[in-house]
Amino acid sequence: MPALDILAQQLWSPGLGEGTRIAVDPAPESGWQDAERYWLLPGAEHPKLLVPLASPRVQQAALTHYRGLRRAPANLARVALGAGARMGAPLSRRQLAVQVRSDADAAELPLAKIASELGHEHLFATFGVRTGANRKTTMQLLDDRARAIGYAKLGWNSTADEYVTTESHALRQVGGRVGLMRAPRLLASFRQGGRPVLVVEPLPAGVRGVRGEQAAPSSAELFALGPVERMTRPGSTIGLRAIARRLDVLRADPTTRTVAERATALLRRLEAHSEPVPVQARWHGDLTPWNCAREADGQLWAWDWESSEPDVVAGLDAVHWEFSVQREAIPVDRISLTACVGRARHHLAAAGHDRVGHGIVGAVHALTVVERAATLAAREGGWQRVWITPVQLARLVDEAMTLVG
Numbered sequence: 001m002p003a004l005d006i007l008a009q010q011l012w013s014p015g016l017g018e019g020t021r022i023a024v025d026p027a028p029e030s031g032w033q034d035a036e037r038y039w040l041l042p043g044a045e046h047p048k049l050l051v052p053l054a055s056p057r058v059q060q061a062a063l064t065h066y067r068g069l070r071r072a073p074a075n076l077a078r079v080a081l082g083a084g085a086r087m088g089a090p091l092s093r094r095q096l097a098v099q100v101r102s103d104a105d106a107a108e109l110p111l112a113k114i115a116s117e118l119g120h121e122h123l124f125a126t127f128g129v130r131t132g133a134n135r136k137t138t139m140q141l142l143d144d145r146a147r148a149i150g151y152a153k154l155g156w157n158s159t160a161d162e163y164v165t166t167e168s169h170a171l172r173q174v175g176g177r178v179g180l181m182r183a184p185r186l187l188a189s190f191r192q193g194g195r196p197v198l199v200v201e202p203l204p205a206g207v208r209g210v211r212g213e214q215a216a217p218s219s220a221e222l223f224a225l226g227p228v229e230r231m232t233r234p235g236s237t238i239g240l241r242a243i244a245r246r247l248d249v250l251r252a253d254p255t256t257r258t259v260a261e262r263a264t265a266l267l268r269r270l271e272a273h274s275e276p277v278p279v280q281a282r283w284h285g286d287l288t289p290w291n292c293a294r295e296a297d298g299q300l301w302a303w304d305w306e307s308s309e310p311d312v313v314a315g316l317d318a319v320h321w322e323f324s325v326q327r328e329a330i331p332v333d334r335i336s337l338t339a340c341v342g343r344a345r346h347h348l349a350a351a352g353h354d355r356v357g358h359g360i361v362g363a364v365h366a367l368t369v370v371e372r373a374a375t376l377a378a379r380e381g382g383w384q385r386v387w388i389t390p391v392q393l394a395r396l397v398d399e400a401m402t403l404v405g
Contacts, residue, residue, distance in 0.1 A: 003047055003129050004040075004096070010156040011110060011127075011137045012098065019105035026097050035106040036098040036125075039091040041081070051091055052124040052142075059085035061146035062126040068208035069293055110192050114141065114152050114199060117188040123149060133376040133385035136160040141199070148202035150187050153306070155195040159379050163306035164196040170308035171200065173282065180224040181217070181300045203301055207293035214294050216321065217287070219350035221300050226282040228314050228351050234360055235271035237279055239312030243267065243364075243371050255382060256374040259390050262397050263370040269404050270363055277360055278314040278352040285309055287317040288324040307372070315361045316368070318347035323365065332392050337362050337399045359403035366400035369393070 008022045021032070024044050037053040051062050063082040067075050081091055100106045107116075115123040118141075125139040136156065141149040155161035168189040176185030184200035191197065208214055234240055244267055250260035284291075285307030292302050322340035341348070341362040348358050370393045377383045383390060 003131055004044065006131050006135065007047070007050075007129050007137070010130075010135060010160070011154060013156070017105070017108075019101040020109065021099050023097050023099060025095055026099065031101055032099040033101075033106075034097050035100045035109055036111060038096045038098075040094040040096050041092050043092060044094040044096075047096075047129050049126070049128050050096065051085075051126050053095060054124050055144070055146075056086050056088050057146045058124055058142055058144070059091065061142055061148075062124065062140065065140070065142075065148055065205075066203065066207070068206065070209075108193075110152075110154055110197065111139070113190070113192045114139070114188070114197065117190055118149065118199060120149070125152070131385075132387070133380045134159070136163060141202075148205070150199045150202050151184075151303075152197060152199045154192070154197050157379070159376065161196055164198055166308060167304070167306040168196065168198045170282070170305040171198070174225040174305070175200065177225065180221045181302055183225060183305060184301070184303055200303070203293060203303070204295050204299075207295055207301060210289050210292040210294060210300075215298075216289075217292065217300060217317075219318075219347045222287075222317050222347055223280060223314070223351065225302075226280045226284070226317070228278045228280050230279050231276035231352075232279055233275070234273050234277055234313055234364065237311050237313060239283075239309050239316075240267075240270060240364065240367075242309065243367055244271075246371050246375060250371070250374045250378060253378045256378045259370060259374050259393050262394055263367055263374075266363060266367055266397050266400055266404070269401065270360065270367070273360060273404070275356070277357045279311060280314040280351070282308055282310045283312050283316045285317075285320075286324075287321050289321075289328070313361055313364045314351035315344065315348040315353060316365055318344035319361055319365045320368075323369075332388055333395075337366055337396060338403065340365075341403065359405070362403045363400040366396050370397060 012022055038050040039053060040047045041049040041051060051059060060082040063078045063085060085091055106112055111123060111125050120143060124142045127137055127139045137154045139152040141152060143149050153164050155164040171183060171186040174183045187201055188199040210216060247260050247264050247267060250256040284302055284305060286304055287302060291304040294300055319340055322343045326335045341358050345358055348361055373386050373388050373393060377386050
């Protein structure tokens, strides 16, 4: 499916009727009026970014806000485009128009609904085009004065709906709290076209991504929003019981049966472990360098809580962080789960794990990777868009088996 069709499917299709259409460089036509218009970057054939057609000030801000979160090559390109935008230069040869037949149709558009929920007459949005199995639309929201208003995330299918709903619930628990780790405050949560939408507050303007000279999260930061609360057997945690239920479903699907059966063998070993382990109230679920940033004073922020779960074996975020760092650096085939657990051992010790517990955390993380990837494959009807293959997952499970003995 072409990228623009995928974007339209995610953003404008749910709940919209015949009074709305999406067109590239449309000629004027009686009965249709623009509700929104975007520059297609770098073009219409393979768009990566949509920037609103707005005042030069808004366009420049849309391109250059949060430079500390992007790598140097991306920043250089955006700064150059932002300078052109400030001078009123066109950002692309192609534009995408969201057109409506009436003001009533315009009021039903997702961006209009978001603006209304936040008490704004009008907002502008910038967003990337995502085409992977885990795709969903995230909007960077700006007002007429180019001020950051927040970020919106929209559901469009069962997978995205679940992520948005999970994040809304998690942020009601941890969002806006002051502490060593902070999560953005939830500004709005509602349904549009039968699908969930959330909006969170903007990050502080000067944050920088947790890469390079920026320190990785400390143990105190990792457990600030999900403290260790109790000791129990791994199989008694809400988190592992939820994985077990999802694996039951995946074993019944021909696309994922083999992978799920292999993962279930690992699950049974974990369920049989009778010694109690530390359990934390909640884990972030996808704590990675690209989901974290620090302010100039070192304050850590973590966003994208769509995979968060309550009552889990303590330390999963620590192993996930190390696994994700490796994903950025080397092919998946070369990632060692054992090495990731080893690099996270000081965090696991801080949570109260002994050496046996270290292996338990690694095995639960492996189960999580398998279950999430298989769930995406089942919903996609295949593995083509999933970031990891069944063979690679099988290797991960085999390594996890050695960690639990």
